[in-house]
Amino acid sequence: MKIVTWNVNSIKARLGHVVDFLKDSQPDVLLLQETKCPEADFPRLEVESAGWRAAVVGQKSYNGVAILAREKIEVTADRLPGDDGDAQSRYLEARIGGVRVASVYLPNGNPIGTEKFAYKLAWLARLERHARDLLASEEPVVLGGDYNVIPAEDDVYDPQDWVNDALWQLDSRRAFRRILWAGYTDAFRALDPRPHQYSFWDYQAGRWMRNEGIRIDHLLLSPAAADRLGASGIDRGPRGRERASDHTPVWCRLD
């Protein structure tokens, strides 16, 4: 089972890229973030015409996540538990072919020292709590998405550029590591020790052309899923296209 996560930065702006990617890459599951549209506006027909089913949560202009899959999608959660007052569309979870998968879009959290950063840390704590609860199930679990956290120095072109950024704060990295210590495996890093393998390059300052990126899109695997991890990688192809998302797909294969 090939599972891919991709922050597309608007599904409407990126629909051609997404359909091309489905046909070229043939994922069994594609986890999308930042679809930036309400459920009713999601281009469901185009996705289904290509041969994938879709489960979607969304809101106007911001956030929004989706799960595309070849097989039947049984939605198990359309929001992250732990805060009924949280109205942002950032979490969707489903059972597909005996695997529990989630599409996760963490808050960016900038600027630091504001309520936005507090919301990010609270969201990470809620995700850790729920990730621990999911371990109690018999199923393999794959939590994939844009975590908006740079895990380590090897995952950024220059940490000095990010010292005042929410993605590189010690509190952000510690909260991310707590999920790993709960028993989850970073599918990319588990199989590829090379430094400076990125999943995001800012649109500004020629970051893509200079390969100055960060690795913030992650697939976190429960032990039962990690036992089946056969391959993983980052597909830089979509980032190099015209009118690309600023993120590129990250994938893993469960045998």
Next chain:
DNA sequence: ATGGTAGCCTTGCTA
């Protein structure tokens, strides 16, 4: 060098 770009369907916000 406190800039730069992209998507939202705004005239600024979010990233």
